[in-house]
Amino acid sequence: MMSPAITIEALLVLDAIEYRGSYAAAAEQLNKVPSALSYIVQKLEEQLNVTIFERQGRRSVLTPAGKHLLAEGRKVLSAMNALTAQTQTIANGWETKIRIACDSILDINPAFRVVQHFLEEHQNIEIDVQEEVMNGSWQALIQDKVDLVIGAPSPVPSQKGIRAIKIGKLEQVLVTHKSHALAQIKQPVNKSTLATFRTVVIHDSVQHEIPRSVNVIEGSRHFYVTSVNQKIAAITVGIGIGYLPKELVENLVANDELMIVDLVEQLPAQDLFMAWKITNKGKGLHQLRSLLESHFG
Amino acid sequence: MMSPAITIEALLVLDAIEYRGSYAAAAEQLNKVPSALSYIVQKLEEQLNVTIFERQGRRSVLTPAGKHLLAEGRKVLSAMNALTAQTQTIANGWETKIRIACDSILDINPAFRVVQHFLEEHQNIEIDVQEEVMNGSWQALIQDKVDLVIGAPSPVPSQKGIRAIKIGKLEQVLVTHKSHALAQIKQPVNKSTLATFRTVVIHDSVQHEIPRSVNVIEGSRHFYVTSVNQKIAAITVGIGIGYLPKELVENLVANDELMIVDLVEQLPAQDLFMAWKITNKGKGLHQLRSLLESHFG
DNA sequence: TTGGTTTGTTCAAATAATTTGAACAATTAA
C-alpha cells in the first residue's frame, strides 16, 4: 500500500535538475519530457511532505531540506551503482564494468596500451576511466567509486583494505614562464627565494584530504586550479610557478613556452602507485592488474 | 528510457521475502498479492541479468549474489529511512548536525557540560566539534564550515552577518622556562627587552587571515607551532617565550616547569566570544545558544 | 520599454506499468 517516499528515480531526477540547472536540461539528460520531471518532483514533495524546491520565478532553488536530501541522496545513488556492479560481478565472476581512476599527473598512454590488450580478450567488459587530481583518485577508491587507481601519488592512505604497488617514479621540475621574475635569476634558486613567488597549485574538491604538503611551496601565495592543463596554462601566462612532471613539460620547454628553474635542492622523485581494494575479487580486475604489473612492476 | 536496475521497492520486497521466509508471508506484510512479488523479483533479475533466488521446489533460496544484494541493500534501506527522517527534520527547521568550532585557547569543559544538557533533549541531533587556533575558528564560521564558534578571541571579524556575544575573559601571562635568559632578570620587564627573545607563536594554516598583531611580540624572532599543546611544549624546553592563558599554566608554574614573567605593562584581559551567522535560522542552534548564553552571558 | 524565447506547470489523453484473482502445477505435511 505505502510505497517508499524517496525512490531512486526521484533522486536521479533531483540530481539531474541540480546538475544541469533546469528542468528542461535535466529532462533531456534523462530522456524525458519536462512535465514528467515536474510530476516526479511533486510526487516526492507530497510523499515526503517537504518542499524541496523554492520556486523563484521559473528557476527553482533547493531549500535546506532539499540540499540535504540531494547531498545524501547522491551518496545513496553511488552506493546503488556500486551494489549493482558488485552483484553482477559475484553472479558472473567477471565484471560487467571496471572503473579506473587515473591521476592526471600521469602519462596514461602506456597504461592504456595495456588496457587495450585486456579489452581484446574481453570484448564484453566495459572500462570507465575517470581523471582525477591529487587525492581525488584515492578518495574515489576508498568510496568505491572506482575499482582500480593508476598513477596515484604518495602517500598511500593508511586505510586497511587497500593494496598498493609501485608502478613508476615521477620526476617533477619547477617551471616558470621566461618573462617571470624568477626566470631572470641565473644561479640555482633556494627554498626561501621561492617562498616570495606565487605558486600555482592543483586543488581537488575533496574535503578531508590526506595531509599532503609535498610540492606545495610553503609560505608563498597560491593560485588554485583544478587540473594539470589549467596549471600549465596558468604558469604559461606568468601567473606563477609550480612543479610539473618532467616529461610533460619537455615539449613546452623546447618551444620556449616554459623554462625549468634550476634549484639548489632538487625535488626527490616521487613514487606513483597502482591500487585496489582487497575485498574486490573480480576476475577481470585481477587479470588487468596482472597485465599492468608485468608491464610496470 | 533506462530506469535504475535496483529500486527501493525491489529491495523492500527482497527483504520481506527473506525475513518472512516465503512469498506469501512477505506479500501479506507488504499488503500485496504473491504474484505481484513474483513480478517484481523477475523484473529485478531481468534488469540486473542476475538470478537472485534459486528455485528449489516451491521454496526459494538466495544465490551468493542475492545474499550480497540483500545484505548491502538493507544498508541502503536504512540509509533511506534515515534520509527521509533527516529531510523532514530539516524542513521543520531543526538541524541534523550542529558543527561547533572551539578555540583551543578555551577551557572547553564548561561549554561541553551545556552541550551535554542540550543533547539529552535532542538525542538525534549530532554534534561535530572541531578545535581551532587563532583565526581558524572565525574562518570556519565565515566559510560556513561550522554553525557556532565558542571561545574565539577578539577582534571580531568586521563581516556583516556575524553576531558575536562576549562569554568570558581570558587573562594571558607571559611565561618562559626557568633556565631561559629572560628568567634571570629580576625586575619587571619592558616591551623592548622582550623584542630580543624568540617568541613561540601559534599559527593556523588558514590563508588570508584577519590582521592580528595582538600578543605577537613585535620585532622579535618567532617559532611557529600549530596548537596550544605544542606551544607549551616549545616554551617548556626553552625554545622561547610566549603568552598563555593564566589558568592553563597555573599547574605548570606550581610544578616549576614554567615561570611567569613580571611585566612593566600587563597585557589587558582579552574578551572571548561566542558567535554565529544571523542567516542561520536553525532551531537547534537557537536553543543551544540560549543555553550557553544563560550559562556564560 | 518591447517582442521573442525559454522555462515550468497544468491538464486530458495516451501509454506503460503494476496489481489482481483465478487457474494450475509443484511441493509439503499429515
Place this chain on the structure above:
DNA sequence: TTAATTGTTCAAATTATTTGAACAAACCAA
C-alpha cells in the same frame, strides 16, 4: 494418499506515468 499450501502464469483490471499542447511567468536582447 489426501489436503493444504506454495509460487507462477496469464488476461483483465487498475494505476501510474508519460506525453504534448496550452499557458503564464520570467528572462533576454535590442
